[in-house]
Amino acid sequence: MNRLQGKTAIVTGGAGGIGKGIATAFVKEGATVAIIDLNEEAGKQTIQELQAYQPESIFIQANLAEHDKLADLVKQVVDRFGKLDILVNNAHASRMSSIAETTQKEFDLSFNTGFYPTFYFMQAALPFLKETQGTIINFASGAGINGDVNQVSYVAAKEAIRGITRVAANEFGPFGINVNIIAPIAKSPGMVEWAEANPEYYQAMLAKIPLRRLGEIESDIGRTAVFLASEDASYITGQTIMVDGGSVKLR
Template sequence: MKFKDKTILVTGGAGGIGKGIVTALAKQGARVAFFDINEDKGKATEEEINEITECMFVKVNLMDKDDLIAGFNKVIDNYSTIHGLVNCAQASKNVSFMDTTEAEFELSFGTGFWPTFHLMKLSYPHLKENQGTIVNFASGAGLEGMPTQTSYAAAKEAIRGISRVAATEWGQDNININIICPIAESEGVRAWRERMPEAYDKMVNEIPLKRLGDCEQDIGRVVAFYLSEEAKFITGQTIMVDGGSVKLR
């Protein structure tokens, strides 16, 4: 129970990779608070996780800064502090570069980059006091420049950029910050598989390990490791949890 008596905040925790992270952390003893805009899924996940450990769901519209701040304050009011932050949530639309408009950037940055930035700043005093940890999420889409991913890649690379800067500046406070780039069999990917099975099979066949990651076992447990004391000498790094698809140099 490596996270006994520790509180970790996760964004996008009602489903997919976010729920996998919440579940993995709960099984290792953490008190977990999570944000999501989907109230029905959020309440269902909260009820499920409360069977394992103490859990708090807060409905938050990540694109509304005031709502984000209010949600964070609810977590602090309930738990007094946090020991870890996981910025997982992200929404985007896949369109070609020439068809990308400011609206796509507003969605990608509004659900991914800006909430990550604001929550890092809000969390800083608590993480400094607790020598805590941040795990942010980026993507191979940004590293590889994947087609139709203009706004998504831009937001994810912006997250990597601020994560590295904060890792440098906050190292003296014993706050470590790392970035994970996953590939996982989320609900969205399964729905895509139903619509486009040939494209799905092609993607899987191009992964050296020939499968997608499990949201809890493969992604959630890696996040748990980087939040743990075992990883306290690792900071500012981008970690590919993608079956070997992207090999950083």
């Protein structure tokens, strides 16, 4: 299990949930990972777990809504490890609300923590990924593809991320950089908490998933990210990979 041996990765939102699952899958495949997260306590705990597999991996505490500092974070990682091979833009915060109830505040939260960090990290990482012919993995959602109700600010940011990912695939492809999207349904701590509070809605959602289960953050979502970051996926770019148990079937 050394598909990412010698590679260096940044995973935003890597202290918990899907980001932690990806970071864990990466270090088990030999990658050195820098997790960037706002949650200092969770970040310190997670990095201890990751270092059991890859001792050089690091945690950087940062607020991704401070967009003017994001390029410095990329440089910090490159200065530490000498290169960057993989960028995973996973972090995103949002609040549920209908179109009628949504204000600028909801849009600001969703775009400032999801869309803009994805854009600025891609921009800052480009010179370094050119050198390694590296990989970018961004995150979207079936909520955006389906237009789920009460998710307007989240959907807007996620579909905007899908748009700029396609542009990046076209612009970065000549440099040997592949840029793809994962759209997951996963058993993250937040999803488990929601399911426990809303059992009827959870069962209804589960019934719509052909495989009748939520994805595991490491073995399902993380392993898909490993594939996309490996040589096995070097001829795949500009694609939205639905890791959702068959819920959305793109045409």
